[in-house]
Amino acid sequence: MSDWRPRLIASDMDGTLLRHDESVSAATVAELERWRADGVPLVLATGRPPRWMHGVREVLRHGTAVCCNGAVLLDLEPMEILDESPLEPDTLQAITAELRAHHASMWFAVEYGWEFRHEPVYQPRWDVDAPGVATATLEEMTSAPAAKLLARHESMPRDAFVQLVEQVVGRRATVTNSSTDALAEISAPGVTKATGLATVAARHGVGPEDVVVFGDMPNDIAAFEWVRDGGGRAVAMAHAHPDLLAVATDVTVGNDEDGVAAFLSSLWSHRRDQGP
Missing domain, CATH: 3.40.50.1000 (HAD superfamily/HAD-like)
Structure with a gap:
């Protein structure tokens, strides 16, 4: 080589x-x-x-x-x-419901590509007041296809949190991480x-x-x-x-x-x- x-x-x-x-x-x-x-x-x-x-x-x-x-x-x-290649609403709804059932203090946001929506309690680290960024209910966020679902926890260790999300999500989506925070990034399967x-x-x-x-x-x-x-x-x-x-x-x-x-x-x- x-x-x-x-x-x-x-x-x-x-x-x-x-x-x-x-x-x-x-x-x-x-x-x-x-x-x-x-x-x-x-x-x-x-x-x-x-x-x-x-x-x-x-x-x-x-x-x-x-x-x-x-x-x-x-x-x-x-x-x-x-x-x-977005996550479809039925998958978003099923995954978020099961994740929240496993850990009530897990908060969600979604990337649509040009826009970003997050639950009011979710604490975004960037773009807080940027155009296209707004709060929404979980029902509203998961009603349309999304490029990426974000799950965040404010106190769990990063690796333990990502592992928890992977276990719940299984093969229904792809889970990864690119942050030092307890932030799981979830994409469509494969x-x-x-x-x-x-x-x-x-x-x-x-x-x-x-x-x-x-x-x-x-x-x-x-x-x-x-x-x-x-x-x-x-x-x-x-x-x-x-x-x-x-x-x-x-x-x-x-x-x-x-x-x-x-x-x-x-x-x-x-x-x-x-x-x-």
Whole structure:
């Protein structure tokens, strides 16, 4: 694999491509542009909804985003949703009812892509007064298809809470986590960053053997396994969650040290040294 070269670059955003202040460094932008000019596209694979993609679009200007952990595919240039795989109302209603029966102090919110609704007692960490964000009853929230269901607990340990949600949900949906909080992210069954990336890669005529993917949290595990098992490169940040490090093929430096750019630069330099 010493002379391996990607045909598609995929990266998580928070804790990976973005620095802690949510900026993308000039060095990272320049490195990504070098690969794009050489015909290698960038795909952002994130738990973020489309409504959180305006800032990065202003910096990167183009590319495709796999949003909501694979549930929404977004074309960044026109900010147009290309495809969606939502949770249906009957599934939302059944899951939330059973989760609340197991733990009464569990609170819910839903991502619709461009809008966000949360129970009044649910404490969102961001976008509290942003357009498209509002409170709603659980009945109202689960009456329409949603890109992602969020379940939060204010006092349980994160891993124990996510495990509880997984046990209750079973195979009816996909449960993951990308936060240091006790926050479970629930998507339609079988929907992960891997399924979203596979769809986008196929549109570019690329398989997992030609993909390099960067990440730092458990919601990146499915994408890492898809790329690793297919012969590509799954690159974890130095500070990544232990469960992600366990399935990585490579490790790079942290996001504040431009780990994505550093790893890509090493691939470019090695290719140059190898010659044509």
